[in-house]
Amino acid sequence: MSGASNFAEGVDLAFYIIIGISTFFLVAITATMVYFVIRYRKSKHPHADTSITGSIKLELIWTIIPTILVLVMFYYGWAGFAPMRAAPADAIPVKAIARMWSWTFEYENGKKSDKLIVPKDKPVRLELISVDVIHSLYVPAFRIKEDVIPGRDNYMWFTATEYGSFDLFCAEYCGLRHSYMLTTVEVVDEPQWQEWMKTPAGDSELDKVSEGFNVVKMNGCVACHSSDGTKLVASSFKGIWGEQHKVMVNGTEQTVTVDADYIRESVYEPNAKLVVGFNAGLMPSYKDQINDQEIEHIIEYIKSLGANAE
Amino acid sequence: MTAIPQSGTYINFFEVKRGFMSWLVTADHKRIALLYFYAIMGFFIVAFGLGLVMRLELIAPGATILDPQTYNEVFTLHGVIMIFLFIIPGIPAIFGNFALPMLIGAPDVAFPKLNLISWYLYVLGGLLALSTLLFGDGPADTGWTFYAPYSVKTGTNVTVAVLAAFVLGFSSILTGLNFIVTMHQMRAPGMTWFKMPLFPWALYATAWIQVLATPIIGITLLMIVAERTLGLGLFDPALGGDPVLYQHLFWIYSHPAVYIMALPAMGIVSETIPVFVKKSIFGYKVIVYSSLAIAFIGYFVWGHHMFTSGMSGPARVIFSVLTFLVAIPSAIKVFNWVATLYKGAIDIKVPLLYALAFIFQFAIGGLTGLVVGALATDIHVHDTYFVVGHFHYVMFGGTGFAFFGALHFYYPKIWGRMYNLKWANIAFVIFFIGFNLVYFPMLVLGMMGMPRRYYDYLPEFTLPNLISTIGSWVLAIGLVIMLVNLINGRKGPKASTNPWQSVTLDWTHTQSPPTLYNFDETPQVERGPYDYRNYEQYLKEHNKN
Structure with a gap:
């Protein structure tokens, strides 16, 4: 797979050197071993030369040469890596927000997207933010990966050198839908990117269903709450408005009606009234991410999905 | 444990006492080794089955046979059992317990009752791990690494799973302690440190890691329990903790633990090769020093598991250099093993095949x-x-193959019978091909960029996954043939006391199966462990029967 970022050349050079030396040693060791076993098999060579017990000279040779070689490998590994921790000051800052189990990218002007959209040949610096557990942002074609750790500032940067759409994975196991926590990096030319930055969120790539849908999509709610009645790890948004739900409150079962207050409480205190049959502790509080205005949009959205539709 | 070999002229360790209870209260290192053997093989087969299930799920993109939650629990349980219940105890607890006292001319280990307690702790830990299947929200779904804060947040049975690992840690520590004291105190007269065979040396280096590193994981796992049950903010940033601290503490143990898994296997290889080559191991002292060097440097490389965790640049560079340095002693061992073959009289028997496969796969x-x-x-x-392929090449292609090599090697000594050598070779070939079919495609997948612990994957990763899954069936067929052949071997022809013509004490001075205290009289050691000069004459004078 060919590389598509400024780091690909250095990383791939390290791969060629390490895998080249390794392949040489593997073939040499295996061939020698097989040759000795055939050449000195008992039927052809019945008397072992018991006088051989070692050789200082050989030990030195096969200590010193590998030591030099591994230091060479270390050097190329370091050389390919060092620029990854030296982001240029003029890099375009983008917040990469990870949550179970989706990505959101927030740009300087406040625009958000669920794909990472960047201009070609411009350095981009990602501020890595996790709202729940550890994730890891991985773009194989760019040869970059860095963990996204809750409560810690971490960053990564790159310059995309090819146009196109490249897979972006979560590489650190983060629970149920870890393998679905993927999106793409779209590399476009700079004028196109500038244009895109000016369009309000939702008017281009992003859907145009409703403000509320935008909010639940942007905040990753849809990774667990479906909009079509499918039961994921949390209840679907579809057909719940006005329904009676059995919930656990401090270990005792109660019944609540799904209304505006219940939705508001569930976004801010997800574990206070947990629907029976679902796990506690999976959903973080969105107190700092979703404001009152956005909650109203969510309420409207859930309403729009119908009451007792099932 | 039922078919007791008939020895006739002497009472072997099976015959000393009979009945189920006599095994449960035994203090004999050989019986304890067998207790471990049956328990460990049971867990191995369970975890091997889980591996087959995972491979079947991954045969094609999309859901195949499991839902994502079950898949996550399956790979966690596979890892926990394979690491804590198979690979870590496997060679030391079974073959170390069985052979160590005999290799150094001792009647037993230093603390026989403590040895039995270690086994009970092992069983308790194993049952705790399995119990997570039975209650609550199911077994842990964190991966065997239990990374915080996910392990703090998930509703599955993480608390009991980490308590299981905690208990197993004590089993490991006590075994290590027992072996250290045994080697310091109980070597036969004349057996200086540098006349001690290399498998004991490997166990010695391993034991120090077990004793010094395991307490760290014990405490770390208890911290997870405290965080989950008492809400202490140690690792979860939502409670004021630091998730990277968990990774440091975890790997400070778990990287040295890699050498707990690898060193005994290297010891088995060093022990096996001279016997089938009929000459001294090449560079005996160098191999000893390299074992000690691995055990020592192995403490300082844990950070290489965390190169993407946001560690400072200098820390990443230092851990990378040290990691390259720890590769050197392993490479030196490989060169010495291959050099041992030079001008030997090589008898290509199945234990040697496993040792050679070890060298090839461990090299990869x-x-x-x-x-x-x-x-x-x-x-x-x-x-x-790529990482999954890498560590399976080390753990399974290396240690796993050494384990089965050791089983074929010590089989006639343990049971006094010989399995069918032809079928053992056939099983080996299938097992070897199957292993490489499963794991080589994983290296390719990783280079292509497929992350691990993925229930589902993009279509571009399909072909190597398909090959790997087909390989898992070949591997399973090889394993079944091997085990059936070994089980049938219990009714096979009687083995002589020293069928491989080894010159070490465990073969020359003991019966097959051995007697309760191994030796009729304490052996006097004059020769080096791999001195094959005029060995036919030497064996004629010393072999039993």
Whole structure:
């Protein structure tokens, strides 16, 4: 797979050197071993030369040469890596927000997207933010990966050198839908990117269903709450408005009606009234991410999905 | 444990006492070794089955046979059982317990009752791990690494799973302690440190890691329990903790633990090769020193598991250099093993085949380790299938193959019978091919960029996954043939006391199966452990029957 970022050349050079030396040693060791076993098999060579017990000279040779070689490998590994921790000051800052189990990218002007959209040949610096557990942002074609750790500032940067759409994975196991926590990096030319930055969120790539849908999509709610009645790890948004739900409150079962207050409480205190049959502790509080205005949009959205539709 | 071999002229350790209870209260190192053997094989087969289930799920993109939650629980349980219940105790607890006292001319280990307690702790830990299947929200779904804060947040039975690992840690510590004291105190007269065979040396280096590193994981796992049950903010940033601290503490143990898994296997290989080559191991002292060097340097490389965790640049560079240095002693061992073959009289029997397969596969495991040890390349392949392929080449292709090699090697000594050698060779070939079919495609997948612990994957990763899954069936067929052949071997022809013509004390001075205290009289050691000069004459004078 060919590389598509400024780091690909250095990383791939390290791969060629390490895998080249390794392949040489593997073939040499295996061939020698097989040759000795055939050449000195008992039927052809019945008397072992018991006088051989070692050789200082050989030990030195096969200590010193590998030591030099591994230091060479270390050097190329370091050389390919060092620029990854030296982001240029003029890099375009983008917040990469990870949550179970989706990505959101927030740009300087406040625009958000669920794909990472960047201009070609411009350095981009990602501020890595996790709202729940550890994730890891991985773009194989760019040869970059860095963990996204809750409560810690971490960053990564790159310059995309090819146009196109490249897979972006979560590489650190983060629970149920870890393998679905993927999106793409779209590399476009700079004028196109500038244009895109000016369009309000939702008017281009992003859907145009409703403000509320935008909010639940942007905040990753849809990774667990479906909009079509499918039961994921949390209840679907579809057909719940006005329904009676059995919930656990401090270990005792109660019944609540799904209304505006219940939705508001569930976004801010997800574990206070947990629907029976679902796990506690999976959903973080969105107190700092979703404001009152956005909650109203969510309420409207859930309403729009119908009451007792099932 | 039922079919007791008939020895006739002497009472072997099976015949000393009979009945189920006599096994449950035994203090004989050989019986304890067998207790471990049956328990460990049971767990191995369970975890092997879980591996087959995972491979079947991954045969094609999309859901196949499991839902994602079950898949996550299956790979966690597979890892926990294979690491804590098979690979870590496997060779030391079974073959170390069985052979160590005999290799150094001792009647038993230093603390026989403590040895039995270690086994009970092992069983307790194993049952605790399995109990997570039975209650609550199911077994842990965190991966065997229990990374915080996910392990703090998930509703599955993480608390009991980490308590299981905690208990197993004590089993490991006590075994290590027992072996250290045994080697210091109980070597036969004349057996100086540098006349001690290499398997004991490997166990010695391992034991120090067990004793010094295991307490760290014990405490770390208890911290997870405290965080989950008492809400202490140690690792979860939502409670004021630091998730990277968990990773440091976890790997401060778990990287040295890699050498707990690898060193005894290297010891088995060093022990096996001279016997089938009929000449001294090449560079005996160098192999000893390299074992000690691995055990020592192995403490200082844990950070290479965390190159993407936001550690400071200098820390990443230092851990990378040290990681490359720890590769050297392993490479030296490989060169010495291959050199031992030179001008030997090589008898190509099945234990040697496993040892040679070890060298080949361990070389791939070690060399791919250089890829993950270098910073630039690790950034790309970290947390991908490349890592999964790499550590299975080391753990299974290396230690696993050494384990089965040791089983074939010590089989006639343990049971006094010989399995069918032809079928053992056939099983080996199938097992070897199957192993490489399963794991080589994983290296390719990782280079392509497929992350690990993925229930589902993009279509571009399909072909190597398909090959790997087909390989898992070949591997399973090889394993079944091997085990059936070994089980049938219990009714096979009687083995002589020293069928491989070894010159070490465990073969020359003991019966097959051995007597309760191994030796009729304490052996006097004059020769080096691999002195094959005029060995036919030597064996004529010393072999039993």
